[in-house]
Structure formats: structure tokens, C-alpha cells
Amino acid sequence: MSYQVLARKWRPRSFQELVGQSHVLQALVNALDQNRLHHAYLFTGTRGVGKTTIARIFAKCLNCEQGVSSKPCGQCSSCKEIDDGRFVDLIEVDAASRTKVEDTRELLDNVQYAPTRGRYKVYLIDEVHMLSAHSFNALLKTLEEPPPHVKFLLATTDPQKLPITILSRCLQFSLKNMTPERIVGHLENILQQEQIPSETPALWQLARVADGSMRDALSLTDQAIAFGDGKVSEVDVGAMLGTIDQGQVLKMVTSLASANAAHILASVATLAEHSPDYLAVLDDMLSMLHRVAIAQAVPDAVDNSQGDQEQILELASVMTAEDVQLYFQIGLVGKKDLPLAPDPRSGFEMALLRMLAFRPDGAPVAPKALKIAVTTPSPTSSDDNTQSVSSDSLAEGETSDPEPEAVNLSSPEPVVESPAHDQQVVEKVAALVEVEEHSETQKPVKDNFEPPVIDDQPQEVAQQETVQQKTVQQEAAQQEAAQQKTPPSSPVDVQVPDNHAPPAMEDVPISAYEQADHYGQDESFNDAAPPEWSAETAALNSVEASYVQEQPVVSAPEIKPQASPVRAVVELPAKEHRVDFDALNEASWIQVYRGLPLGGVTGTIGSHCELAQKEQGVIALRLDAERSTLYNDTHRQRIEKALGEYFEQSITLTIDTGRIVGETPAAWRERKIAERQQEAKDSIYSDAKVQNLVEAFSATVLDDSIQPIGNVIK
Structure with missing residues (x-):
């Protein structure tokens, strides 16, 4: 008998033999046992996860001669014929090769006939997303209401291409990718029964390359058995796949954790003997750093998908989170720069050295002797090609070349300059300290800046400016006295900018409504105080400029503070200018509102109101419906309080939203x-x-x- 590949030989023949997909099996098993069967099932998922296998087992459960159940006997003629692929009532259709509408119509012409041998006629349509739009339309009616003896089993790797009308007529089951742990366990079981020697690291490599597909893993295992002459070894699998040994990657990451540049370069030299793909090596390092970061954040979330869970947890305990994030980011940038390097190896080495060069100065360094077992293949070994070494075993074995000390490239020694230069710097710093102490004892600190109140009294404004000028003159005199105490060796000329208050606003006869400046603005926007200038700030800027530029005399630039907006104090108009409550009407409402001290959102809301009704002590306003988005009862209470103060009596205010008929204060403005x-x-x-x-x-x-x-x- 000819050889049968592992993927076909070990295809599951019952739900109990399936590996994974428990969420799908639970629904199918319960439906079969309770006889709650749907007429159409859709299985989606990537290649090699069991879509066709589950469909065949389901067809076997439906047509077993022992009855419909989740456990077919596997011994009757129907079960055997389904396993052999020659059951007449199981019609398997390759939709990729039969996409035309004529093929679909020919297939559906036989749906009405009863099954020949089995209990149900099962249509298994694989890669159903390849059907044309006309084929889907021809299938819709039959798929929605098929005869009671017909079951449709659809399988696809791209469910997004299926019309929503097809999806709504099927029970959809999404199959998951196989985890590396599950693939390794299944391969170990198969190779043990096949009596083929294998190494666990080799199976992990096959599981990673399979990328969640059990069929791909079995096909690669067949190839590995042939490549390794009847055995599956780590060295042979690595040579067959052309992948990098994860032990080398782990060794380089361990050297990064120890900040050992010598070990990193030695690892790269060993790696270069096999002509690796350095871009793939960087990808492997980034993947490992990603798992280390996860282990630091949530240790329980680290899986054993790479077969190195213990080593990852050990690295997470000795590396800082900042280093891991820095190495990961530099590795990402290194991938983009690698094609621009003179050769791939130099670009790869520079990326690794950059990780050490930009390492934060003063950050803790992991111990050099990390007890992390690293599996490294020996290029000259025989059958047993693995050995367990630690990150410091290289240094222990190298007796002729002692281990170099860890080098931190990001913290060079400070440059020692001439004594004269040091003396000049010391004198400048002493002058600065003396200026600061003198200023702190003589000048009071202003914690809160209050903007000046603007009124209509020019004499008070002039007096305030006079006081400010005197204050500035006193500060200038104090600064000159401090400069006289400065040693002659560092003549620093410090000029203190004027500390004038914001200039007074123009004295114009504006109304209370314009003074508040509340039209569409919030009160908090005008609360920012202008920046204050002090002698300390000026002296510091001057000394810094003198130190950098090495000039004998440095004057701080005169920076004039920008005038910040100042909110005027709004007061109610005099009684003779107010409108009496009895004279309040739609025309005088604008004059009344302009005299109210309202601002911010409240002022905006009030400006879009018109007088709707007035009774004894009661005022009813109508707010424009388009402006009522921000209205709430808080704004009504503020306007009610302002009206009570204006009319000097108790006012009850009601505000309704509606269509504005007259002219509002905002429209008037x-x-x-x-x-x-x-x-x-x-x-x-x-x-x-x-x-x-x-x-x-x-x-x-x-x-x-x-x-x-x-x-x-x-």
C-alpha cells in the first residue's frame, strides 16, 4: 500500500478525536443529541483548522445506520463510505471550480429527490465565497426552505465575501486558530504512535511556523521526517525552515538586560556564520520584548506559545519596564533603517548598540550572570545537538579572553575645563545667589494677581500709575545695589524688565452689557493674569546667557509683558437711568437687559430672550428654540436674581422656549x-x-x- 501523509492519516473521524474547537463541538453535539437540527450550517476559519473535517463528521452523525447521534459507530457501511469519500448521499462541491450559475442550477435540480442510501442528503460546499453573485441568488430560495431530507454544510475561509442574505439563512460557526501548545501536544502524540524520535524544541519551531493551522503543522512534520532521515531534531528543523534559533535571540536579549556590549557582538558574530535574515532576527527580538513587557504588566497573561515561558518570566524580573519599552521602540526604528545600512549586519549591530547608547543614565543594570537556560545548537555535534548554557557561560569558558566590564555608552565622564574657567563660573553663580537672596528679602511675593478695577476716575488711574512707577524705581535701585556686590571678575549687567501692570483700558462710556463682554463667551476666559517678571528671573537669564556665549557683559533682553484681557467690573446703572417695573414692555426689555450684570453662557441665553408676559412680580421670557441647547434652571435663577436686584423687588422668572417674534437683545446688538x-x-x-x-x-x-x-x- 502506498504511503499516506500524516494530514490524511490522522484526520479525526469523530468529535471525540478533534483537537480544539470546543465551542463548535458543544453546539453540534447538543443539537445532535437533542434532535434540534438546522438545515444550513456555515463553518468559517483559516486553512487547516477543521472546517471540512467537522462537516464530514457531522454528515456521518446524520447518516449512521445506528441512528442520529453525536457518536457515530464508525463500523457501518455508511460511516466507512463517508470516511473513504464514496458515500453517494454526501455531495462535496468545490465552489472554486464551479462558480457559474449553471453549475449551481444543475446541483439544485437534484435537491428535490430523496437520498439514495442515507437518511439525509448532505451538500458540502467548500470555499463557498467563490460562487458568483448569480449563483448566490439561485441558491437563496433553496437554502432558505430546503426539503426535509436535505442539509447544507458550507465552508469558507473568507466569510466577508458572502452576501448577508446567505449569512442570515445559516448557523455560523467561527473556528479558531490552533495555539502552539495544542499543536505541539498533538504532534507529540502522533509521533509517539508513529514511533518517530523527536525533540520538543523542534516541534515548537514547527508549531510557530504553522501559524495556527494543524494541517500545515502535519505537512511540515512530514517534511521534517524526510529531511532528518526518520527523526525530527531541532538542528534539522532549523536548517529546513531557515529560521533563527530562539536560543540565540534569547541570548542577545539577555545580554541587553545585562548591558554587556561584548556579549552582544559575540552573539552577532556567531549568528553571522549562518547568513541569517537580520530583519527576521529583529522581528524575533521584538516579539520576545513584547512578551517580556506583558510579563511585567500581567505575569499570568504570559503563555508558553514559544516554549520559553520560564525564561520570559526571568527576564521580566531583571529588566525594567523603561528599558523594555526603549529597546522595543529602537528595534522598530532599526527595522526601517536596516535597508539603508552599508550591509545588513552592520545595521543590525548598530541597532543593538543604539539600545545601550540611549539607555537612561543611572538606570539599574541587571546582573551579568542571569540564570536563564538558553538552548544553543552546536554546529559540529552529532545526534545530541543541544546544550544548556547560561548568559555568563561564555565568559566562564573564555579563560584567555576575560569578560569585559559592562559599558554604559549613555553616561560619558564630564569634561574638566581649565581652573580659570571654573573660577569664573563659581563667581557667576555666587553673584546669582546673592541677587536672589537680596530680591527675596526686599520684594514681597504676589501670590494672587488681581486685575485693576476700571472706572471713570482718571485721577485714581494716574495715582495708580505713579505708585507702580515708584515700585519699579525701588526694584531698579535694589538691583543696582546687588550688582555692586558682584565680584569684578564676572561683570554681569542685569537689566530687570519693567514690571508694569496691564495698561488701563480706554475710558469710554460703554454700557453694562458691553462691559461684561458676555456675548458668546465664558467668564473664565478673562481670568488669566499677565505674567510677572522678577529680578531673579532676569538675573538667571543673564547668567545663563553669559555662561553659554562667554561674553564679558550680557544684558537680559527687555521683554514687555503682553497685555492680557481684563474684565471690567459691571455695576447696575443709577436709579434714574433704570426702567421701572410698571414701564417694562417689549421695547424697554432691551434697555433693562443691557443693564443686567450677566456674563458667560447665562448672558448669552438671556440675550436671546424676548419679553413674553409681565404681571405683578412675575416676568415670563421666551427663549429662542435654536439657542436652548445649553439652557438649564441654573441660568434661569441667575437671571431672576439679576432682575430682582435691578427692580429692587422680588421677581419670579419663567423661561419657555419657542419661536421669537420680536427683537431680542442679541438681535438688537x-x-x-x-x-x-x-x-x-x-x-x-x-x-x-x-x-x-x-x-x-x-x-x-x-x-x-x-x-x-x-x-x-x-
Whole structure:
């Protein structure tokens, strides 16, 4: 009899022999045992995870001569014929080769006929996503309401390409990829029964390359058996796959943890003898660093998918989280720079040395003798090709070449300059300290900056400016006295910028509404205080500039503080300028609102209200529905309080949302602004000089550049 490959020989013939996919088996087994069978099943998943195998076992469970159950006998003629692939009522269709609508129609013409041998006629359509759109349309009606003796089993690796109308008619089961641990366990069981010697590290390599596919793992095992002359060894599998031994990668990561550049270069030299793919080596190192980072964050989350769980946990205990993140980031950048290097090896070595060079200065270094078992293949060994060494075994075996000390490239020794230079620096620092002490004892610290209150009294403003000028003169005199105490060897000329308060706003007769500046703004926007300048800051800037530029006299640049916005204090208008409560109407509501000390969102909400009704002690406002997004009862209470203070009586305020009929304060303000803008334009266009310029040079007046003078709205 001819040889049968492992993937076919060891294909499961019952649900009990299946490896993994327990979430799918539970649903199918319960449905078979309880006789709750659907007419269409869809199995999705990557290649080699058991889609077709589960479908065949399910067909065997349906047509077993012993009855429908989750455990077919496997001995009857129906079970044997299904295993051999010659059961007449199991119609397997390769949708990739029969994509036309004519093929689908020919297939469905026989659906109405009863099964020949079995209990059910089972249609197994593999790679169903390859069918054409017309084929799916032809299949829809039959798939939705097939005869009671027909079952559809669909399998695909790309369910996204299936129409939603097909998905809605099937029970969908998504098969998971096989974990490396599960693949290794299954391979060990098969090789043990086949009486083929194997090494566990070799099986781990096969499991990693299989990438979750059990069929790929069995096919690679067949290849490894042939390559290794009847055995599966780590060296043979590594040579067959062309992969890098994980022991070498672990050794380099261990050397990084110990900050041992000599060991790193020695590992690269050993690795270069096999002409590796350095980009793949970097990928393996990044994968290992990723698992180390996971072990540091959540130790229980580290799996044994690479067969090195203990080594990863050991590395996580001796490496800092900062180092792991730094090495990972530098490795990612090194992958992009590797094609630009003169040769791949030099680019790979520079990436590793860069990890040590940019290591934070003062960070703890892991012990050099890490007790991490590293499996390293011996190129000249015979059958037994593995040996267990630690990261410091290389140094212990090298008697002629002693182990070099760890080198931290990121912390060079400081450069010692001339004594004269040191004396000059000391004198400058002493001068700075003396200036700071003198300033701290003489100048009070201003913890809270309060903006000046703007009113209509020019005399008080002038007095305030006079006081500020005196304060600045005193500070300048103190600074000059401090400079006289500076040693002659470091003449530092420190100029203290003026510490003027923000300039006073222009004294213009603006209304309370414009003073609050609440139209569409929040009160907190104007609370920022201007930056304060001190003698200490100026002295520090001056000494730093003198130290860097080595100039005998350095003056700090005069930086004028920018004037920050200052919110004016809003007061209620005088009683003779207020509107009486009895005279309140829709026309006078705008005047009343302009006299209310409201700001922020509350002021914006109130400006979009109109007077709806007024009774004795009760005012009803109507808010524009388009402006009611931010309205709540808090704003109503603030407006109610402001109205009570304005009319000097108890006011009950109600605000409803609706359609605005009259003119709101916000609309009035916009109209006034538009009128002032139009007046400014008329003034420009009617000016004789402007008219002469337009006529003489064919000039054009830019309307956007015309702005009214002043900001008073009357």
C-alpha cells in the first residue's frame, strides 16, 4: 500500500478525536443529541483548522445506520463510505471550480429527490465565497426552505465575501486558530504512535511556523521526517525552515538586560556564520520584548506559545519596564533603517548598540550572570545537538579572553575645563545667589494677581500709575545695589524688565452689557493674569546667557509683558437711568437687559430672550428654540436674581422656549453693529480724498478693511 501523509492519516473521524474547537463541538453535539437540527450550517476559519473535517463528521452523525447521534459507530457501511469519500448521499462541491450559475442550477435540480442510501442528503460546499453573485441568488430560495431530507454544510475561509442574505439563512460557526501548545501536544502524540524520535524544541519551531493551522503543522512534520532521515531534531528543523534559533535571540536579549556590549557582538558574530535574515532576527527580538513587557504588566497573561515561558518570566524580573519599552521602540526604528545600512549586519549591530547608547543614565543594570537556560545548537555535534548554557557561560569558558566590564555608552565622564574657567563660573553663580537672596528679602511675593478695577476716575488711574512707577524705581535701585556686590571678575549687567501692570483700558462710556463682554463667551476666559517678571528671573537669564556665549557683559533682553484681557467690573446703572417695573414692555426689555450684570453662557441665553408676559412680580421670557441647547434652571435663577436686584423687588422668572417674534437683545446688538458698519462704509465712500484716489488710480476700496472707530454701541 502506498504511503499516506500524516494530514490524511490522522484526520479525526469523530468529535471525540478533534483537537480544539470546543465551542463548535458543544453546539453540534447538543443539537445532535437533542434532535434540534438546522438545515444550513456555515463553518468559517483559516486553512487547516477543521472546517471540512467537522462537516464530514457531522454528515456521518446524520447518516449512521445506528441512528442520529453525536457518536457515530464508525463500523457501518455508511460511516466507512463517508470516511473513504464514496458515500453517494454526501455531495462535496468545490465552489472554486464551479462558480457559474449553471453549475449551481444543475446541483439544485437534484435537491428535490430523496437520498439514495442515507437518511439525509448532505451538500458540502467548500470555499463557498467563490460562487458568483448569480449563483448566490439561485441558491437563496433553496437554502432558505430546503426539503426535509436535505442539509447544507458550507465552508469558507473568507466569510466577508458572502452576501448577508446567505449569512442570515445559516448557523455560523467561527473556528479558531490552533495555539502552539495544542499543536505541539498533538504532534507529540502522533509521533509517539508513529514511533518517530523527536525533540520538543523542534516541534515548537514547527508549531510557530504553522501559524495556527494543524494541517500545515502535519505537512511540515512530514517534511521534517524526510529531511532528518526518520527523526525530527531541532538542528534539522532549523536548517529546513531557515529560521533563527530562539536560543540565540534569547541570548542577545539577555545580554541587553545585562548591558554587556561584548556579549552582544559575540552573539552577532556567531549568528553571522549562518547568513541569517537580520530583519527576521529583529522581528524575533521584538516579539520576545513584547512578551517580556506583558510579563511585567500581567505575569499570568504570559503563555508558553514559544516554549520559553520560564525564561520570559526571568527576564521580566531583571529588566525594567523603561528599558523594555526603549529597546522595543529602537528595534522598530532599526527595522526601517536596516535597508539603508552599508550591509545588513552592520545595521543590525548598530541597532543593538543604539539600545545601550540611549539607555537612561543611572538606570539599574541587571546582573551579568542571569540564570536563564538558553538552548544553543552546536554546529559540529552529532545526534545530541543541544546544550544548556547560561548568559555568563561564555565568559566562564573564555579563560584567555576575560569578560569585559559592562559599558554604559549613555553616561560619558564630564569634561574638566581649565581652573580659570571654573573660577569664573563659581563667581557667576555666587553673584546669582546673592541677587536672589537680596530680591527675596526686599520684594514681597504676589501670590494672587488681581486685575485693576476700571472706572471713570482718571485721577485714581494716574495715582495708580505713579505708585507702580515708584515700585519699579525701588526694584531698579535694589538691583543696582546687588550688582555692586558682584565680584569684578564676572561683570554681569542685569537689566530687570519693567514690571508694569496691564495698561488701563480706554475710558469710554460703554454700557453694562458691553462691559461684561458676555456675548458668546465664558467668564473664565478673562481670568488669566499677565505674567510677572522678577529680578531673579532676569538675573538667571543673564547668567545663563553669559555662561553659554562667554561674553564679558550680557544684558537680559527687555521683554514687555503682553497685555492680557481684563474684565471690567459691571455695576447696575443709577436709579434714574433704570426702567421701572410698571414701564417694562417689549421695547424697554432691551434697555433693562443691557443693564443686567450677566456674563458667560447665562448672558448669552438671556440675550436671546424676548419679553413674553409681565404681571405683578412675575416676568415670563421666551427663549429662542435654536439657542436652548445649553439652557438649564441654573441660568434661569441667575437671571431672576439679576432682575430682582435691578427692580429692587422680588421677581419670579419663567423661561419657555419657542419661536421669537420680536427683537431680542442679541438681535438688537447685531443690528446696531451692522448699522455702525454701514455708517463707516458711507463715511469712507463719501470722503473726498478717497474719491480722488479711486478716480486717479482706478483703485478699489476693500470693504473688509473698513472698521468703525471705537466700540461704543448706543
